[in-house]
Structures are given as structure tokens and as C-alpha cells.
Amino acid sequence: MCNAHQTPTTNIQAKPDPETLYRRQFLKYAGATSMIAAGGAIASCATNAETGRSQFIALSPSEESLAQAAAQSWTDVKRQTPTSNDPRYTGRLRNIGSRISQGAGRADQTWDYAVFDEDTKNAFVLPGNRVGFYKGMMDFTDNDDQIAAIMGHEVGHVTGAHAQERYSQMMLGQLAIAGGTILAGSQLSKRCRKETSQRAYNDCMNSAGRNTQYLQAALGMGFQLGVVLPYGRRQELESDQLGAKYMAKAGYDPYQAVRLWEKMGAESSASRGPEFLSTHPTPERRAQDLSDYITAQQKLGSRGFEQLDIPADA
Numbered sequence: 284m285c286n287a288h289q290t291p292t293t294n295i296q297a298k299p300d301p302e303t304l305y306r307r308q309f310l311k312y313a314g315a316t317s318m319i320a321a322g323g324a325i326a327s328c329a330t331n332a333e334t335g336r337s338q339f340i341a342l343s344p345s346e347e348s349l350a351q352a353a354a355q356s357w358t359d360v361k362r363q364t365p366t367s368n369d370p371r372y373t374g375r376l377r378n379i380g381s382r383i384s385q386g387a388g389r390a391d392q393t394w395d396y397a398v399f400d401e402d403t404k405n406a407f408v409l410p411g412n413r414v415g416f417y418k419g420m421m422d423f424t425d426n427d428d429q430i431a432a433i434m435g436h437e438v439g440h441v442t443g444a445h446a447q448e449r450y451s452q453m454m455l456g457q458l459a460i461a462g463g464t465i466l467a468g469s470q471l472s473k474r475c476r477k478e479t480s481q482r483a484y485n486d487c488m489n490s491a492g493r494n495t496q497y498l499q500a501a502l503g504m505g506f507q508l509g510v511v512l513p514y515g516r517r518q519e520l521e522s523d524q525l526g527a528k529y530m531a532k533a534g535y536d537p538y539q540a541v542r543l544w545e546k547m548g549a550e551s552s553a554s555r556g557p558e559f560l561s562t563h564p565t566p567e568r569r570a571q572d573l574s575d576y577i578t579a580q581q582k583l584g585s586r587g588f589e590q591l592d593i594p595a596d597a
């Protein structure tokens with residue numbers, strides 16, 4: 284499935300814009316660079332240790348560079364939305380987060396938690412281990428185990444490298460040019476120095492400036508990756524199962540994840556469903572899938588939760 288993501292590169296190359304010399308040159312360059320990116324992509328189809336699935340991760344970004352972009356988004360969202368200082372929320376979330384990160388074998392990493400003081404039933408995770416819960420989401424749950432279910436699911440998106448995967452897919456998709464720019468940046472400014480006339484040099488540097496804007500637009504997607512853009516069905520299923528695994532390892536009752544999905548399903552048929560569902564579809568089906576998975580894994584005793592069980596058509 285990794286190969287499928289390389290197709291857009293060819294499309295970009297096939298549609299050069301003949302408008303101006305600059306544009307032709309840039310597209311040629313971006314196309315060539317995208318080919319380099321695609322070449323790297325073949326080498327970057329790596330198996331994720333946590334999910335056992337082969338994923339396409341582009342040359343860029345690394346987990347750290349994406350985390351850097353997300354750091355700015357995290358600062359922005361915390362500035363724009365009031366955060367709670369109530370320890371009944373913040374302390375509770377930190378404790379649950381700490382247990383789940385241990386269950387995920389990532390207790391040695393730094394995790395950042397925030398409770399947003401809004402009655403929204405939603406939660407999200409940003410690259411760099413930043414987990415945001417809205418107060419309304421915590422109030423909606425019946426117990427710590429259900430909060431742990433959401434926490435486990437969000438941590439599953441991190442360990443499954445889902446944001447990197449989405450970013451990589453987009454880079455070779457509609458943002459192939461911006462993606463190429465990341466790789467091309469330094470070479471482009473080097474090229475400007477070769478221009479013989481002042482005017483050509485200025486044009487060249489102007490285009491380099493525009494390329495920087497593409498780059499910024501691409502990196503500015505940190506928040507979108509965490510909040511706006513929906514994860515794929517397979518990624519959601521992976522996160523559900525990883526979440527159940529982390530719950531079990533942390534001593535929570537994984538079946539509370541099933542209860543939570545059922546509760547959300549019931550709520551979604553009411554007039555105003557939980558926002559969590561807008562990016563996490565079909566709760567009833569997921570509750571059933573998750574219930575089947577947990578039952579099967581618990582039968583395996585100590586060997587349970589070692590492997591995911593995702594349907595081939597997901």
C-alpha cells in the first residue's frame with residue numbers, strides 16, 4: 284500500500300504551468316525534487332514496530348521536525364482557548380496520562396496535557412506527545428477508565444505514527460510542490476547566485492521567498508493534523524486496539540472503551556452528538572469491533588494484546 288502514495292508525484296510533473304519562465308523552472312525543479320522524495324519514499328516504507336504495518340513516511344518530516352511545527356500550534360491553541368487550572372480535571376488527566384504512557388512503554392518521554400475549559404466533547408493529540416482534552420469530554424465519561432480509553436486512543440495515534448503518515452501522504456499529494464520545496468530550499472538559493480543579471484537574481488530570490496511561504500504553509504498544518512483532518516479508518520481502528528492494549532497494561536478495564544463508544548453512539552443519535560465523532564465515525568460498529576478484539580485478546584492470557592487485528596479491507 285505504500286506504493287500507492289507515489290502516484291501524485293507523476294501528476295504534478297505532467298502538468299507544468301507554462302505561464303512564466305520562473306514558473307516552468309520552479310515546477311521542473313519541484314518535479315525533480317518530488318522524484319527524489321518519491322525515491323526516498325521507497326526506502327522509507329518502514330514497518331511500524333507498534334502496529335506491525337508497513338507505512339509510507341516521506342524523507343521529511345522526522346518525528347522531531349513535525350513536533351516542532353506542532354509546538355507552535357499547541358502554544359496557539361492554548362492561547363486562544365482558556366485552559367482549566369482545576370486539579371480535579373488537570374490532576375486527574377495527568378495521572379491517567381501517566382499510567383497510559385507507562386502502558387504504552389513511553390513513560391520515559393515527555394508528555395504534555397491540557398484541559399480546555401469548554402463544554403466540548405472532544406479530545407486530540409498533536410505530534411510531540413501533546414494531548415488536549417476539553418472539559419466537556421471528561422464530564423461526559425462515567426469513570427477514569429473511560430477517560431483512559433480516550434487517552435489510550437490518542438496515544439495510539441502517536442505510537443502508530445499516524446500524523447507523520449498523513450503528513451507524508453499530503454506532501455506527495457496536493458502539497459507535492461511544497462514538499463519538494465523543503466528539499467529544494469537550499470539548492471534554490473544556491474542557484475540564484477549563478478544568475479548573471481541583477482534582475483534575474485532578484486527574480487530568483489523572490490521565488491525563493493515564495494517557496495519559503497509554501498514551506499511555512501506546510502509546517503503550519505501541525506494543528507490541522509491533530510484536530511481538523513480526519514484520520515483514516517485503518518488508523519482509527521489501530522488506535523482503538525492500541526488504546527485497549529495500553530488500558531489493559533496500565534490496569535484499566537479495556538471494556539470501558541466499548542461502554543464509552545456505545546455511550547457516544549447513543550448520544551450521536553440525539554440532536555447534538557459529541558464532536559469527537561466528527562473525526563471518529565460509526566461508534567456502534569467500533570464498539571462491536573473493539574469488544575470482539577478485547578475478548579479475543581483476553582483469551583490469550585499473557586500473550587494477549589501483542590498483535591493488532593485489523594480487517595484486510597480497512
Ligand SMILES: [Zn+2]
Pocket residue numbers: 436440514519522562563
Ligand atoms: Zn482517532
